[in-house]
Amino acid sequence: MRKHVLSSSILCFGFSTSLMATTNDTIVDDMHSDVLPVISLKANINDALMPAVHANSALKSDAPLFKTAQSVSVITREQLDQKQANTLADAINGVAGVSAGYLGRRGWDDFFIRGQNSSDQIFIDGLKQSQSASEGVAVELSGMDQVQIIKGPASVNFGLVQPGGMVNLVTKRPQSQTFVNTALTYGSYDLKQATFDMNYAPNQTAKGAFRFTGRIADQDDPTDYVYFKNFYVSPSYNFDLGDKADLSIIASYQHREYLRQQGLPVLGTLKANPNGAIDRDLYIGEPEFGAYKGDVYRTGWTYQYTFDNGWKFNQNAAIQKLQSTGHIIFTQTGSSFWAANAPAYTTLNRSNNGRYQTHDITTYSIDNSIQRDFNLLNMVHNLNMGVDAMQTKDDYLNDRYTTGNLNLYQPVYDQTVSYVKNNSTEDINRLRYTGFYIRDRINITEKIILSLAGRQDWAQASTQNVSKNGVFNKLAQIQNSDQKFTGNAGLLYNINDMIAPYASYATSFLPNTRTDVSGNILAPETGKQVEVGLKLQSLDQRIQSSIALYDLRRQNVATVDPNNSGSYVLNGEQQTRGIEAEINAYLLDRLKLSASYSHLFDAKTTKDTVLTNIGLPLNNIPQNTYSLSSRYYLVESDLGWYLGGAIRGESSKSYNGLDTHIPSYILYDAEAGYDAAHWGAQLSIKNLFDKDYYAGLLNSNMVTIGDPRQINFTVKFKY
Secondary structure, three states: OHHHHHHHHHHHOOOOOEEOOOOOOOEOOOOOOOOOOOOOOEOOHHHHHOOOOOOHHHHOOOOOHHHOOOOEEEEEHHHHHHHOOOOHHHHHOOOOOEEEOOOOOOOOOOEEEOOEEOOOOEEEOOEEOOOOOOOOOOOOHHHEEEEEEEEOOOHHHHOEOOOOEEEEEEEOOOOOOOEEEEEEEEEOOOEEEEEEEEEEOOOOOOOOOEEEEEEEEEEEOOOOOOEEEEEEEEEEEEEEOOOOEEEEEEEEEEEEEEEOOOOEEOEOOOEOOOOOOOOOOOOOOOHHHOEEEEEEEEEEEEEEEEOOOOOEEEEEEEEEEEEEEEEEEOOOOHHHOEOOOOOOOOEEOOOOOEEEEEEEEEEEEEEEEEEEEEEEOOEEEEEEEEEEEEEEEEEEEEEEEEOOOEEOOOOOOOOOOEEOOOOOEEEEEEEEEEEEEEEEEEEOOOOEEEEEEEEEEEEEEEEEEEEEOOEEOOOOEEEEEEEEEEEEEEEEEOOOOOEEEEEEEEEEEEOOOOEOOOOOEOOOEEEEEEEEEEEEEOOOOOEEEEEEEEEEEEEEEEEEOOOOOOOEEEEEEEEEEEEEEEEEEEEOOOEEEEEEEEEEEEEEEEEOOOHHHOOOEOOOOOOEEEEEEEEEEOOOOOOEEEEEEEEEEEOOEEOOOOOOEEOOEEEEEEEEEEEOOOEEEEEEEEOOOOOOOEEEEOOOOEEEEOOOOEEEEEEEEEO
């Protein structure tokens, strides 16, 4: 009786902790867990020998990727471990159509999907973290089971999303077997790391099971004085509510502390400096005025209830709070980049350009949906309808500081840092949105699948300048409301369970934050994409491959008002057209292989108020990216010795049409290890030949540094 009362109350209750719901016919295990809207509690030993075949959380559907008329990539837990990925850039670099890490080792996540900046488009279990990327929000991968990447517009599922795509992270949830996994790692630049993953299943089922994961890490950086410290824990619990209901609660806490790596001047790195090359290890800030600290608290639930008539109710909710502070000394930009009272090109101007920043971001999000399969007119329909909502508040304070200049060739640190009076701001930004979506996946015949989806969003954004130059300014608030319909249509033809061509069309929208000459927030950006592709797989599903050709346009982009300095108008458009191919294969029970290639025919500005910008390549976008990785087991088992290697690279990149380009590069990785029943060891080497390369251009004067060789040795214990 108490179970039914609890189930009924969950149906009506709104926000608090996080839910995991699944159908009984979807298979997951430790490496392939699928979260909302459909999550399975069954396990299959053969999953360990297969690439991922579902992306339930990101697609809000339990349809196989092979039968989905959309380009989706999934990185499994095993692949994350093979990459020894500690950052999101580590994880998604090598995915077709994705370029990550152009900001260098700055301490937070940055990436492009299909030529569009998508750094703000990070979701956890199908719920957005917040509307803006921040220094304290870099995601913690040790608590994740999968990384799912949707390429192209995803607004029909998630509302306010940039047209390039989004990344969804699937958290580790309780499993049906009791186990304890721990690992200790020591590596280059004094990396010290410990991870643990403990699962307790008293009844040998996922119902009533508890899981606890965590990581603690400390590492220096090749750049002088720079360091990164991380602490993360995440408990989760599955309630036993009977056969009709599933409830999972998860919480997490993350603490991060680091000194921000800022890059180096172009003159002396990419271009010759008459005074000589600049040391790649040089730090250009102030070591005693440079620490960032961030705390992220997150809690949520997933819930599912199956009715007797076949309808299923899913609810997914989360609350996240970020608190971060950061001190940093920057260089000046533009013509004032170099200090005027020093020998030419020797000294950076750092006057009046220090900052003390604080972020306090609170985000509430919820997604309610119902779904059912039924027959109509001799066609099988999978209908999914839902309402989701998000509310976020970002309180941002920015104080200004000044300090002395820095000689690049004879640096002197510990200079006096002084507060600049009457040059600080505090802004409060709010975003609220509610969306209604409906999607019907129609099996017209056994081979032809038609997907139709539509969504109506209502969004309200506001920004309030609480204080400027130390003056309280309570009434300075700008507010705007928007509503927008977005849609998606796809058609797929399953020729013979090995080959499936498809075509799709999708639209997106995202509220603007820029204002016009009258101080009004501009109308939303929009996006649209046409995509055709081909899905390929082997009959045993151990080979999964896809090819996609797309034409994507980002429209209503805010551009500079030519008649009013500091204001913007909606006159911009960007276009990216490209082709992507990738394959994940487990061959002969010994060889695991992944490969990808993407080529951009165009990634350019097609409309702008500044005529000279039209036709320019988009900043920091490589025309070609490629990767190949493999792992070979010396015996026909996942136990025993294994060897692995990888090649990854990208072509050159440009910035604002300047003659300065980031050179192309190719990097090589290697690994070797041994796995026994209860222990294992792994030696991994990234950038095997210690190649010096560059990650991206921050502006016309600054370039970010690529990662040098990193050697890690890990010992694992499994019980």
